[in-house]
Amino acid sequence: MTELSLQRGLVALRDEIDAPVAAFFSSCVHCGLCAQACPFYVETGDPKYTPILKVEPLRLLWEQEYTLWGRIKAMVGIGRKLTDEMLEEWEPLLYDSCTMCGRCSMVCPVGNDIQAMVRKTREGMVASGHAPVGLIEASARAIRTGSPMGLKWRTLEAQIKHVEASSGLTVPVDKEGVEYLVLLSSMEVINFPEYLEAITRIFDHAGVTWTLSKESFEATNAGIQIGSRDIAAELVQRIVDAAAKMRVQGVISPECGHAYTAIRWEGPNLIEKAYPFKALHIMEVLDELRSKGKLKTQGKETDRLSMHDPCNLARKSGVIDQQRNLVSLVAENFLDLEEHGRFQWCCGAGGGVSSNERADDLRIAAFKRKKAQIEEVQPERMITMCATCRTQLEEGLEKFHMDIPVVGLTEMIAEHLVEKGKPV
């Protein structure tokens, strides 16, 4: 990477300014309602976390370079200058106190997509050298090793052996011409190995052909989180290449939120090419199997369950009904949190916040909104379908001494499969 500088940051920011951005900044009347949508403001009460203020660097550049009036003001020297000092001041606002959950974009009365502008502003932050060290390291590891946590294939290979021993099934690796290329997240491989066993069982049960790729098993995209198109595009390209090599019809993003938005929505734009395959979240795949009658389940969970929608999956991708259809297949006592689906509250860990140690206290503060929601419903267990959300929920609930286990929906489905050969 060439030297990072304010000039490079400004170039990156200019590249992000488009008609929606101009319409958004022209429309903000500082009503402050976006603060009421933000877990970081709601739980800290500190007005500096008002979402629209987080994108002030982008706004300044837009005003000074893309409006007639702003150019006149800049010429006579009115208004703040976009400097390294300012970007440094904004770094914690853009990275530590924003998960890009998009709730502000859903609430803004003038219709500003603030989350999209945070994503854009981060491009300028990276290029000018103002990204948090935790995310820089994760991005570097992702480029170097394929995994933001530095996980190697041999770790996964060891896990595959465990899964094969415990399930009696084969985990397909580098198998060409199958239906799906399955991706995993490092977080899952390390913390939630039950996911791999669950999909192995489910796909065997449903007769789905699939494969892992030795060259490209990582679904997550640190480039999206830090805000670097170059890094993000490189990571997406690896998946696209593996999918082409395996000649698959679809690529399945695992129980991870941002990995899905990265491959599903940003990916094709990062490589500037439509995919020759479908990009799907595991919830979409499972729900389609369910609707085709290919998931034969027995028994239901009887305890009181509730669900956390990952922001990237629900609000930012429209996967909302699928997980509820699947839950109703295997649970009889399910109750949604009051604000769920497109209006769900973020767990507080997304958008790279969990990779940024400096933000640890804020991450737990933001979690209090989720905690309050969970307390209202008082479930015995929580279900989710994102490894980052799940880790955050587990950590947060433990911290507040709430004895509520968190389960992944895929593994819950797998536990209820009718065994092969047995009558339903």
Place this chain on the structure above:
Amino acid sequence: MSDPMGFLLWVKGPMFEWALAIFAIGLAVRMVEIFMLGRKFNYAEPRGSEIGPGFRTLITRTVADPGTFARAPFDVVVGLVWHVGFLIVLLLFIPHIELINSMLSLTWPGLPNPVVDAVAAVTIFALVAVLIHRITHPVKKYISTSEDYLIWVATFLPLITGYLAYHRLINPYPVALGLHIFSVEIFLILLPFTKLTHIFTAFIARWYTGATFGRKGVVS
């Protein structure tokens, strides 16, 4: 200009033309500045359409979601009240309709004067409440700039001068009417260069966001 009639003729004549010209040209420039930037081509396979959801959001953002309403009832209710009140007074007061008719040959039925008068009083009261809220609410106080207060004044003046003129509280009447028209001219001149542009651009913003979410299959 020193005599009341002279002042009224000036604000109704040359000043009005200047204000309209600055408003029209300024707004056109703003629109060009926005749309010229365009949007990058989107290669991601859509889950839903853009156009329908775009127009849907253009309407639906007028009313807050239940959660936001519960957390910020003042903003939602008072914000809506004064915006609707402002529009009623602007568009349904019979002398305003007659003015628009004389300029554009467009007409529609108005509301009886006492009704508009009551709406104006409520709107003025709501705007004062909004200002107090801006000065006292921690978020609003923190994020407000001088421009926010400037556009409050620019919005308040046409209402208060109109109200005072209608009730003959400023004399002589030509001065009252002249001040009202002059305040509207200030509003028009400021509009393209301040956040008052949101009157137009908020609908563009809503459309874009509705379309972006709609493409992903999310109702926004």
